[in-house]
Amino acid sequence: MNAPKKCLCLLGLALCLALAGAAAAGPAEQIKQADALYVQRADLAKAQQAAELYQQALQADPKSEEAAWKLARALYWVGNHAAKDKQVEIFDRAVKAGQQAVAINPQSLPGHFWLGVAYGVYGNAKGVLKSLSLVNPIKQEMALVIKMDPGYEAGGAYRVLGRLYFKLPGLFGGDNDLAIKNLRTAVAKGPKRYLSHIYLAEVLIKEGQEDAARKYLQMVVSGPADPGFEPEDKEWKATAQKMLKGL
Structure with a gap:
Protein backbone atom coordinates (compact mmCIF):
# COMPACT_ATOMS: atom_id res chain seq x y z
CA MET A 1 0.00 0.00 0.00
CA ASN A 2 1.43 3.39 -0.96
CA ALA A 3 1.86 6.13 1.65
CA PRO A 4 -1.15 8.35 0.70
CA LYS A 5 -3.57 5.41 0.71
CA LYS A 6 -2.14 4.15 4.00
CA CYS A 7 -2.60 7.61 5.52
CA LEU A 8 -6.24 7.78 4.38
CA CYS A 9 -6.93 4.33 5.80
CA LEU A 10 -5.43 5.31 9.14
CA LEU A 11 -7.49 8.51 9.23
CA GLY A 12 -10.65 6.56 8.44
CA LEU A 13 -9.84 4.03 11.14
CA ALA A 14 -9.21 6.81 13.65
CA LEU A 15 -12.59 8.39 12.86
CA CYS A 16 -14.39 5.05 13.21
CA LEU A 17 -12.68 4.39 16.53
CA ALA A 18 -13.56 7.88 17.76
CA LEU A 19 -17.23 7.46 16.89
CA ALA A 20 -17.28 3.97 18.35
CA GLY A 21 -15.79 5.32 21.57
CA ALA A 22 -18.39 8.06 21.67
CA ALA A 23 -21.16 5.53 21.11
CA ALA A 24 -19.95 3.64 24.17
CA ALA A 25 -20.29 6.80 26.26
CA ALA A 42 -15.90 25.74 10.05
CA ASP A 43 -14.41 22.33 9.30
CA LEU A 44 -17.43 20.64 7.73
CA ALA A 45 -16.22 17.18 8.72
CA LYS A 46 -16.32 18.27 12.38
CA ALA A 47 -19.88 19.55 11.95
CA GLN A 48 -20.90 16.23 10.40
CA GLN A 49 -19.31 14.34 13.28
CA ALA A 50 -21.18 16.58 15.73
CA ALA A 51 -24.47 15.80 14.00
CA GLU A 52 -23.77 12.08 14.17
CA LEU A 53 -22.99 12.28 17.87
CA TYR A 54 -26.16 14.26 18.60
CA GLN A 55 -28.05 11.58 16.64
CA GLN A 56 -26.43 8.84 18.71
CA ALA A 57 -27.28 10.67 21.93
CA LEU A 58 -30.89 11.02 20.83
CA GLN A 59 -31.10 7.34 19.93
CA ALA A 60 -29.67 6.44 23.33
CA ASP A 61 -32.09 8.80 25.09
CA PRO A 62 -35.17 9.55 22.93
CA LYS A 63 -36.37 11.99 25.61
CA SER A 64 -33.32 14.25 25.32
CA GLU A 65 -34.67 17.62 24.24
CA GLU A 66 -31.13 19.00 24.15
CA ALA A 67 -29.86 16.31 21.77
CA TRP A 77 -25.25 24.06 9.21
CA VAL A 78 -24.33 20.81 7.45
CA GLY A 79 -27.18 21.17 4.97
CA LYS A 96 -37.72 15.56 12.27
CA ALA A 97 -35.21 16.46 14.99
CA GLY A 98 -36.98 19.75 15.67
CA GLN A 99 -40.34 17.99 15.79
CA GLN A 100 -38.93 15.52 18.29
CA ALA A 101 -37.61 18.36 20.47
CA VAL A 102 -41.02 20.03 20.75
CA ALA A 103 -42.76 16.67 21.22
CA ILE A 104 -40.46 16.02 24.18
CA ASN A 105 -41.05 19.50 25.57
CA PRO A 106 -43.85 21.61 24.05
CA GLN A 107 -42.29 24.66 25.74
CA SER A 108 -38.85 24.12 24.22
CA LEU A 109 -37.68 27.54 23.05
CA PRO A 110 -34.71 26.24 21.01
CA GLY A 111 -36.87 23.37 19.77
CA HIS A 112 -39.51 25.69 18.32
CA PHE A 113 -36.89 28.02 16.86
CA TRP A 114 -34.87 25.34 15.11
CA LEU A 115 -37.99 23.54 13.94
CA GLY A 116 -39.18 26.74 12.26
CA VAL A 117 -35.75 27.31 10.74
CA ALA A 118 -35.67 23.71 9.51
CA TYR A 119 -39.09 24.09 7.91
CA GLY A 120 -37.79 27.18 6.11
CA VAL A 121 -34.61 25.69 4.68
CA TYR A 122 -36.38 22.44 3.83
CA GLY A 123 -39.02 24.39 1.92
CA ASN A 124 -36.41 26.48 0.16
CA ALA A 125 -34.50 23.36 -0.88
CA LYS A 126 -37.66 21.78 -2.29
CA GLY A 127 -38.78 24.99 -3.96
CA VAL A 128 -41.04 27.73 -2.61
CA LEU A 129 -44.07 26.83 -4.71
CA LYS A 130 -43.78 23.18 -3.68
CA SER A 131 -43.63 24.11 -0.01
CA LEU A 132 -46.47 26.57 0.53
CA SER A 133 -47.96 24.21 3.11
CA LEU A 134 -45.02 25.07 5.37
CA VAL A 135 -45.75 28.81 5.50
CA ASN A 136 -48.24 28.64 8.36
CA PRO A 137 -46.15 26.17 10.41
CA ILE A 138 -43.14 28.50 10.10
CA LYS A 139 -45.24 31.47 11.23
CA GLN A 140 -46.66 29.45 14.12
CA GLU A 141 -43.22 28.36 15.33
CA MET A 142 -41.86 31.91 15.16
CA ALA A 143 -44.93 33.30 16.94
CA LEU A 144 -44.25 30.88 19.80
CA VAL A 145 -40.60 31.93 19.94
CA ILE A 146 -41.54 35.62 20.04
CA LYS A 147 -44.06 34.95 22.78
CA MET A 148 -41.46 33.11 24.88
CA ASP A 149 -38.45 35.33 24.16
CA PRO A 150 -38.50 37.93 21.35
CA GLY A 151 -34.73 38.39 21.63
CA TYR A 152 -33.89 34.70 21.28
CA GLU A 153 -31.07 34.02 18.81
CA ALA A 154 -30.58 37.77 18.36
CA GLY A 155 -34.14 38.36 17.19
CA GLY A 156 -34.00 35.16 15.17
CA ALA A 157 -37.76 34.76 14.87
CA TYR A 158 -38.05 38.19 13.24
CA ARG A 159 -35.18 37.28 10.92
CA VAL A 160 -36.99 34.11 9.82
CA LEU A 161 -40.28 35.94 9.32
CA GLY A 162 -38.59 38.73 7.37
CA ARG A 163 -36.95 36.22 5.08
CA LEU A 164 -40.23 34.37 4.65
CA TYR A 165 -42.14 37.49 3.60
CA PHE A 166 -39.37 38.36 1.14
CA LYS A 167 -39.10 34.93 -0.46
CA LEU A 168 -42.83 34.29 -0.81
CA PRO A 169 -44.50 35.40 -4.05
CA GLY A 170 -46.92 38.27 -3.46
CA LEU A 171 -49.86 36.09 -4.49
CA PHE A 172 -49.09 33.77 -1.58
CA GLY A 173 -48.43 36.32 1.15
CA GLY A 174 -45.09 37.81 0.17
CA ASP A 175 -44.77 41.39 1.36
CA ASN A 176 -41.56 43.42 1.22
CA ASP A 177 -42.88 46.02 3.67
CA LEU A 178 -43.45 43.29 6.26
CA ALA A 179 -40.07 41.80 5.40
CA ILE A 180 -38.35 45.14 6.06
CA LYS A 181 -40.28 45.68 9.30
CA ASN A 182 -39.35 42.26 10.69
CA LEU A 183 -35.74 42.46 9.56
CA ARG A 184 -35.26 45.92 11.08
CA THR A 185 -36.51 44.46 14.35
CA ALA A 186 -34.07 41.57 14.01
CA VAL A 187 -31.18 43.97 13.41
CA ALA A 188 -32.16 46.01 16.46
CA LYS A 189 -32.29 42.91 18.65
CA GLY A 190 -29.12 41.38 17.23
CA PRO A 191 -26.78 44.12 15.97
CA LYS A 192 -23.91 41.62 15.53
CA GLN A 209 -33.07 51.64 -1.72
CA GLU A 210 -29.44 50.97 -2.54
CA ASP A 211 -27.97 53.64 -0.25
CA ALA A 212 -29.75 52.16 2.75
CA ALA A 213 -28.69 48.66 1.72
CA ARG A 214 -25.07 49.79 1.42
CA LYS A 215 -25.16 51.10 4.99
CA TYR A 216 -26.21 47.71 6.37
CA LEU A 217 -23.70 45.82 4.26
CA GLN A 218 -20.89 48.07 5.46
CA MET A 219 -21.93 47.28 9.04
CA VAL A 220 -21.40 43.60 8.24
CA VAL A 221 -17.99 44.12 6.68
CA SER A 222 -16.60 46.42 9.38
CA GLY A 223 -18.39 45.14 12.48
CA PRO A 224 -16.92 42.86 15.16
CA ALA A 225 -17.89 39.20 15.14
CA ASP A 226 -20.68 37.99 17.37
CA PRO A 227 -18.89 35.84 19.98
CA GLY A 228 -19.43 32.16 19.22
CA PHE A 229 -20.39 32.90 15.62
CA GLU A 230 -16.94 33.36 14.11
CA PRO A 231 -17.49 30.73 11.35
CA GLU A 232 -20.73 32.41 10.30
CA ASP A 233 -19.19 35.88 10.57
CA LYS A 234 -16.49 34.99 8.06
CA GLU A 235 -19.12 33.86 5.56
CA TRP A 236 -21.39 36.85 6.21
CA LYS A 237 -18.54 39.28 5.60
CA ALA A 238 -17.65 37.56 2.32
CA THR A 239 -21.30 37.72 1.21
CA ALA A 240 -21.60 41.40 2.16
CA GLN A 241 -18.41 42.29 0.29
CA LYS A 242 -19.71 40.55 -2.82
CA MET A 243 -23.03 42.38 -2.57
CA LEU A 244 -21.29 45.74 -2.12
CA LYS A 245 -19.28 45.18 -5.28
CA GLY A 246 -22.55 44.65 -7.14
CA LEU A 247 -24.03 47.99 -6.06
Whole structure:
Protein backbone atom coordinates (compact mmCIF):
# COMPACT_ATOMS: atom_id res chain seq x y z
CA MET A 1 0.00 0.00 0.00
CA ASN A 2 1.43 3.39 -0.96
CA ALA A 3 1.86 6.13 1.65
CA PRO A 4 -1.15 8.35 0.70
CA LYS A 5 -3.57 5.41 0.71
CA LYS A 6 -2.14 4.15 4.00
CA CYS A 7 -2.60 7.61 5.52
CA LEU A 8 -6.24 7.78 4.38
CA CYS A 9 -6.93 4.33 5.80
CA LEU A 10 -5.43 5.31 9.14
CA LEU A 11 -7.49 8.51 9.23
CA GLY A 12 -10.65 6.56 8.44
CA LEU A 13 -9.84 4.03 11.14
CA ALA A 14 -9.21 6.81 13.65
CA LEU A 15 -12.59 8.39 12.86
CA CYS A 16 -14.39 5.05 13.21
CA LEU A 17 -12.68 4.39 16.53
CA ALA A 18 -13.56 7.88 17.76
CA LEU A 19 -17.23 7.46 16.89
CA ALA A 20 -17.28 3.97 18.35
CA GLY A 21 -15.79 5.32 21.57
CA ALA A 22 -18.39 8.06 21.67
CA ALA A 23 -21.16 5.53 21.11
CA ALA A 24 -19.95 3.64 24.17
CA ALA A 25 -20.29 6.80 26.26
CA GLY A 26 -23.58 7.93 27.77
CA PRO A 27 -25.86 10.50 26.08
CA ALA A 28 -24.62 13.37 28.25
CA GLU A 29 -21.01 12.65 27.30
CA GLN A 30 -21.97 12.28 23.63
CA ILE A 31 -23.64 15.70 23.70
CA LYS A 32 -20.57 17.19 25.38
CA GLN A 33 -18.29 15.72 22.70
CA ALA A 34 -20.65 16.89 19.95
CA ASP A 35 -20.68 20.42 21.40
CA ALA A 36 -16.88 20.53 21.22
CA LEU A 37 -16.99 19.42 17.59
CA TYR A 38 -19.74 21.89 16.69
CA VAL A 39 -17.58 24.78 17.90
CA GLN A 40 -15.17 23.71 15.12
CA ARG A 41 -17.94 23.65 12.47
CA ALA A 42 -15.90 25.74 10.05
CA ASP A 43 -14.41 22.33 9.30
CA LEU A 44 -17.43 20.64 7.73
CA ALA A 45 -16.22 17.18 8.72
CA LYS A 46 -16.32 18.27 12.38
CA ALA A 47 -19.88 19.55 11.95
CA GLN A 48 -20.90 16.23 10.40
CA GLN A 49 -19.31 14.34 13.28
CA ALA A 50 -21.18 16.58 15.73
CA ALA A 51 -24.47 15.80 14.00
CA GLU A 52 -23.77 12.08 14.17
CA LEU A 53 -22.99 12.28 17.87
CA TYR A 54 -26.16 14.26 18.60
CA GLN A 55 -28.05 11.58 16.64
CA GLN A 56 -26.43 8.84 18.71
CA ALA A 57 -27.28 10.67 21.93
CA LEU A 58 -30.89 11.02 20.83
CA GLN A 59 -31.10 7.34 19.93
CA ALA A 60 -29.67 6.44 23.33
CA ASP A 61 -32.09 8.80 25.09
CA PRO A 62 -35.17 9.55 22.93
CA LYS A 63 -36.37 11.99 25.61
CA SER A 64 -33.32 14.25 25.32
CA GLU A 65 -34.67 17.62 24.24
CA GLU A 66 -31.13 19.00 24.15
CA ALA A 67 -29.86 16.31 21.77
CA ALA A 68 -32.89 16.83 19.51
CA TRP A 69 -32.66 20.60 19.05
CA LYS A 70 -28.88 20.55 18.81
CA LEU A 71 -29.18 17.89 16.11
CA ALA A 72 -31.55 20.17 14.18
CA ARG A 73 -29.11 23.06 14.54
CA ALA A 74 -26.12 20.99 13.42
CA LEU A 75 -28.02 19.65 10.40
CA TYR A 76 -28.95 23.21 9.44
CA TRP A 77 -25.25 24.06 9.21
CA VAL A 78 -24.33 20.81 7.45
CA GLY A 79 -27.18 21.17 4.97
CA ASN A 80 -26.28 24.74 4.11
CA HIS A 81 -22.80 23.53 3.16
CA ALA A 82 -23.89 20.38 1.34
CA ALA A 83 -24.36 19.73 -2.35
CA LYS A 84 -27.75 20.91 -3.62
CA ASP A 85 -28.93 17.36 -4.33
CA LYS A 86 -28.30 16.39 -0.69
CA GLN A 87 -30.03 19.31 0.99
CA VAL A 88 -33.63 18.08 0.98
CA GLU A 89 -32.62 14.86 2.74
CA ILE A 90 -30.48 16.66 5.33
CA PHE A 91 -33.05 19.35 6.06
CA ASP A 92 -35.78 16.71 6.33
CA ARG A 93 -33.72 15.14 9.12
CA ALA A 94 -33.47 18.59 10.73
CA VAL A 95 -37.26 18.95 10.62
CA LYS A 96 -37.72 15.56 12.27
CA ALA A 97 -35.21 16.46 14.99
CA GLY A 98 -36.98 19.75 15.67
CA GLN A 99 -40.34 17.99 15.79
CA GLN A 100 -38.93 15.52 18.29
CA ALA A 101 -37.61 18.36 20.47
CA VAL A 102 -41.02 20.03 20.75
CA ALA A 103 -42.76 16.67 21.22
CA ILE A 104 -40.46 16.02 24.18
CA ASN A 105 -41.05 19.50 25.57
CA PRO A 106 -43.85 21.61 24.05
CA GLN A 107 -42.29 24.66 25.74
CA SER A 108 -38.85 24.12 24.22
CA LEU A 109 -37.68 27.54 23.05
CA PRO A 110 -34.71 26.24 21.01
CA GLY A 111 -36.87 23.37 19.77
CA HIS A 112 -39.51 25.69 18.32
CA PHE A 113 -36.89 28.02 16.86
CA TRP A 114 -34.87 25.34 15.11
CA LEU A 115 -37.99 23.54 13.94
CA GLY A 116 -39.18 26.74 12.26
CA VAL A 117 -35.75 27.31 10.74
CA ALA A 118 -35.67 23.71 9.51
CA TYR A 119 -39.09 24.09 7.91
CA GLY A 120 -37.79 27.18 6.11
CA VAL A 121 -34.61 25.69 4.68
CA TYR A 122 -36.38 22.44 3.83
CA GLY A 123 -39.02 24.39 1.92
CA ASN A 124 -36.41 26.48 0.16
CA ALA A 125 -34.50 23.36 -0.88
CA LYS A 126 -37.66 21.78 -2.29
CA GLY A 127 -38.78 24.99 -3.96
CA VAL A 128 -41.04 27.73 -2.61
CA LEU A 129 -44.07 26.83 -4.71
CA LYS A 130 -43.78 23.18 -3.68
CA SER A 131 -43.63 24.11 -0.01
CA LEU A 132 -46.47 26.57 0.53
CA SER A 133 -47.96 24.21 3.11
CA LEU A 134 -45.02 25.07 5.37
CA VAL A 135 -45.75 28.81 5.50
CA ASN A 136 -48.24 28.64 8.36
CA PRO A 137 -46.15 26.17 10.41
CA ILE A 138 -43.14 28.50 10.10
CA LYS A 139 -45.24 31.47 11.23
CA GLN A 140 -46.66 29.45 14.12
CA GLU A 141 -43.22 28.36 15.33
CA MET A 142 -41.86 31.91 15.16
CA ALA A 143 -44.93 33.30 16.94
CA LEU A 144 -44.25 30.88 19.80
CA VAL A 145 -40.60 31.93 19.94
CA ILE A 146 -41.54 35.62 20.04
CA LYS A 147 -44.06 34.95 22.78
CA MET A 148 -41.46 33.11 24.88
CA ASP A 149 -38.45 35.33 24.16
CA PRO A 150 -38.50 37.93 21.35
CA GLY A 151 -34.73 38.39 21.63
CA TYR A 152 -33.89 34.70 21.28
CA GLU A 153 -31.07 34.02 18.81
CA ALA A 154 -30.58 37.77 18.36
CA GLY A 155 -34.14 38.36 17.19
CA GLY A 156 -34.00 35.16 15.17
CA ALA A 157 -37.76 34.76 14.87
CA TYR A 158 -38.05 38.19 13.24
CA ARG A 159 -35.18 37.28 10.92
CA VAL A 160 -36.99 34.11 9.82
CA LEU A 161 -40.28 35.94 9.32
CA GLY A 162 -38.59 38.73 7.37
CA ARG A 163 -36.95 36.22 5.08
CA LEU A 164 -40.23 34.37 4.65
CA TYR A 165 -42.14 37.49 3.60
CA PHE A 166 -39.37 38.36 1.14
CA LYS A 167 -39.10 34.93 -0.46
CA LEU A 168 -42.83 34.29 -0.81
CA PRO A 169 -44.50 35.40 -4.05
CA GLY A 170 -46.92 38.27 -3.46
CA LEU A 171 -49.86 36.09 -4.49
CA PHE A 172 -49.09 33.77 -1.58
CA GLY A 173 -48.43 36.32 1.15
CA GLY A 174 -45.09 37.81 0.17
CA ASP A 175 -44.77 41.39 1.36
CA ASN A 176 -41.56 43.42 1.22
CA ASP A 177 -42.88 46.02 3.67
CA LEU A 178 -43.45 43.29 6.26
CA ALA A 179 -40.07 41.80 5.40
CA ILE A 180 -38.35 45.14 6.06
CA LYS A 181 -40.28 45.68 9.30
CA ASN A 182 -39.35 42.26 10.69
CA LEU A 183 -35.74 42.46 9.56
CA ARG A 184 -35.26 45.92 11.08
CA THR A 185 -36.51 44.46 14.35
CA ALA A 186 -34.07 41.57 14.01
CA VAL A 187 -31.18 43.97 13.41
CA ALA A 188 -32.16 46.01 16.46
CA LYS A 189 -32.29 42.91 18.65
CA GLY A 190 -29.12 41.38 17.23
CA PRO A 191 -26.78 44.12 15.97
CA LYS A 192 -23.91 41.62 15.53
CA ARG A 193 -25.96 38.80 14.00
CA TYR A 194 -25.20 40.02 10.51
CA LEU A 195 -27.36 37.57 8.60
CA SER A 196 -30.25 39.90 9.46
CA HIS A 197 -28.37 42.83 7.90
CA ILE A 198 -27.70 40.85 4.73
CA TYR A 199 -31.33 39.77 4.41
CA LEU A 200 -32.48 43.35 5.02
CA ALA A 201 -30.05 44.67 2.41
CA GLU A 202 -31.45 42.20 -0.14
CA VAL A 203 -34.97 43.53 0.36
CA LEU A 204 -33.83 47.15 0.27
CA ILE A 205 -31.98 46.55 -3.00
CA LYS A 206 -35.12 44.97 -4.44
CA GLU A 207 -37.02 48.10 -3.38
CA GLY A 208 -34.48 50.39 -5.03
CA GLN A 209 -33.07 51.64 -1.72
CA GLU A 210 -29.44 50.97 -2.54
CA ASP A 211 -27.97 53.64 -0.25
CA ALA A 212 -29.75 52.16 2.75
CA ALA A 213 -28.69 48.66 1.72
CA ARG A 214 -25.07 49.79 1.42
CA LYS A 215 -25.16 51.10 4.99
CA TYR A 216 -26.21 47.71 6.37
CA LEU A 217 -23.70 45.82 4.26
CA GLN A 218 -20.89 48.07 5.46
CA MET A 219 -21.93 47.28 9.04
CA VAL A 220 -21.40 43.60 8.24
CA VAL A 221 -17.99 44.12 6.68
CA SER A 222 -16.60 46.42 9.38
CA GLY A 223 -18.39 45.14 12.48
CA PRO A 224 -16.92 42.86 15.16
CA ALA A 225 -17.89 39.20 15.14
CA ASP A 226 -20.68 37.99 17.37
CA PRO A 227 -18.89 35.84 19.98
CA GLY A 228 -19.43 32.16 19.22
CA PHE A 229 -20.39 32.90 15.62
CA GLU A 230 -16.94 33.36 14.11
CA PRO A 231 -17.49 30.73 11.35
CA GLU A 232 -20.73 32.41 10.30
CA ASP A 233 -19.19 35.88 10.57
CA LYS A 234 -16.49 34.99 8.06
CA GLU A 235 -19.12 33.86 5.56
CA TRP A 236 -21.39 36.85 6.21
CA LYS A 237 -18.54 39.28 5.60
CA ALA A 238 -17.65 37.56 2.32
CA THR A 239 -21.30 37.72 1.21
CA ALA A 240 -21.60 41.40 2.16
CA GLN A 241 -18.41 42.29 0.29
CA LYS A 242 -19.71 40.55 -2.82
CA MET A 243 -23.03 42.38 -2.57
CA LEU A 244 -21.29 45.74 -2.12
CA LYS A 245 -19.28 45.18 -5.28
CA GLY A 246 -22.55 44.65 -7.14
CA LEU A 247 -24.03 47.99 -6.06
